Amino acid sequence: MPKKNIRKKSKVAKKKAVKKKILKKKAAPKVYKIDRLNADKKEGESTIQSAKAIGKKLADDPYTIEDGVSQSMLSGFFNCRLSCRYGLDGWRSPRLKDSLNYGSLYHDLLENFFRGVMLEGYTLEDAKPFMNLFLETWLEHERSKDITNPRALQSSEVCAAQASATFLGYCEMWPDDFEPGRWIELEGVFEADFHGYLLRGRMDGLQRAGKKRKYYRLMEHKTKARIEEEALDRRLAFDFQNLFYLTALNCQLKTKGIDELARVVYYDIIRRPGQKFNPDKESLSDYSVRVKEDVAKRPDHYFKRSEIFYTAKDLERFQEELLIKLQIFERWLKDEEPTFKNEQACVAKWNCTFLDACASAGNMSNYVQTGELFVELKD
Ligand code: SF4
Numbered sequence: 001m002p003k004k005n006i007r008k009k010s011k012v013a014k015k016k017a018v019k020k021k022i023l024k025k026k027a028a029p030k031v032y033k034i035d036r037l038n039a040d041k042k043e044g045e046s047t048i049q050s051a052k053a054i055g056k057k058l059a060d061d062p063y064t065i066e067d068g069v070s071q072s073m074l075s076g077f078f079n080c081r082l083s084c085r086y087g088l089d090g091w092r093s094p095r096l097k098d099s100l101n102y103g104s105l106y107h108d109l110l111e112n113f114f115r116g117v118m119l120e121g122y123t124l125e126d127a128k129p130f131m132n133l134f135l136e137t138w139l140e141h142e143r144s145k146d147i148t149n150p151r152a153l154q155s156s157e158v159c160a161a162q163a164s165a166t167f168l169g170y171c172e173m174w175p176d177d178f179e180p181g182r183w184i185e186l187e188g189v190f191e192a193d194f195h196g197y198l199l200r201g202r203m204d205g206l207q208r209a210g211k212k213r214k215y216y217r218l219m220e221h222k223t224k225a226r227i228e229e230e231a232l233d234r235r236l237a238f239d240f241q242n243l244f245y246l247t248a249l250n251c252q253l254k255t256k257g258i259d260e261l262a263r264v265v266y267y268d269i270i271r272r273p274g275q276k277f278n279p280d281k282e283s284l285s286d287y288s289v290r291v292k293e294d295v296a297k298r299p300d301h302y303f304k305r306s307e308i309f310y311t312a313k314d315l316e317r318f319q320e321e322l323l324i325k326l327q328i329f330e331r332w333l334k335d336e337e338p339t340f341k342n343e344q345a346c347v348a349k350w351n352c353t354f355l356d357a358c359a360s361a362g363n364m365s366n367y368v369q370t371g372e373l374f375v376e377l378k379d
Pocket residue numbers: 080081082083341342343345346347352353354355358
């Protein structure tokens with residue numbers, strides 16, 4: 001037999017072996033992991049060892065600035081000092097907004113799935129089975145919570161139907177998110193020293209982006225019912241949260257001796273479907289199909305991303321103002337600044353949680369004082 005043919009035969013045999021291996025691999029059922037559900041966070045269960053103060057009960061152990069400052073805390077203070085005071089004293093409303101529930105569900109779904117992409121090599125093909133398993137787990141959890149409240153339960157089921165209708169469209173819209181080596185971190189908790197103030201928070205995602213993965217890019221996911229496109233780009237040019245997170249990341253890079261300025265944010269918007277569910281006329285699965293058809297027709301309406309490149313000057317200007325804001329906040333905590341209402345902030349995009357309290361001269365009977373510090377940073 002000529003040598004050439006022998007080689008050919010061995011190549012064919014090799015190919016067959018590889019194919020057999022692939023088929024064997026495909027046949028094995030994939031085990032998907034769901035590590036974290038925000039809804040599962042319970043008071044006093046922080047697993048972050050280094051993060052002091054996370055989970056501390058505010059009614060028993062008052063907040064001090066040494067516990068750290070998050071962007072939501074600081075922007076809340078500048079929005080309304082009284083609302084910030086109530087929050088830092090541990091007051092919470094027992095009612096959870098439906099929009100918060102939807103946002104929290106979507107964040108958990110994205111985090112868990114893209115962690116699988118980052119660590120386990122999930123592909124687009126995994127999106128559907130993963131999503132089904134995730135939503136089933138999430139709904140099971142919601143059902144156990146809301147067993148006596150059929151309205152809350154239906155609202156959770158609608159949230160899950162909407163997520164199921166949009167998630168695959170989202171994954172198809174952004175294929176770059178599946179590139180190997182794209183993700184560095186998901187829902188990473190950070191602590192950073194900024195002029196002696198401890199900045200804290202949780203970033204939705206961190207990527208390497210650009211040609212040859214040249215730069216850091218923060219990912220921020222937002223679920224929104226309405227998108228004010230006209231003003232959005234201008235507002236993002238000086239967005240407090242984006243610049244706060246970039247500042248914290250740059251402080252961390254500096255501490256680690258990494259000479260690189262992180263200055264890019266990917267602002268990722270997922271529109272919440274506006275179609276109403278009509279339980280008298282359709283089932284939840286019919287509703288989900290109806291929404292999914294609309295998503296397929298106009299994905300651009302549902303999914304939008306802006307990549308924002310901040311300049312070194314933008315960051316510098318922001319940091320000068322951030323330092324001033326932190327100093328005012330610190331003086332207020334020491335009672336060197338007064339507390340007052342901001343009546344302009346009571347009814348905005350969402351009604352302030354403390355409307356009932358302010359409307360009844362500070363009567364807190366509709367509230368519980370069970371608040372903990374930095375619940376959003378718990379794992
Ligand atoms: S209701 Fe208005 S004044 Fe009262 S805490 Fe809320 S935002 Fe402030």
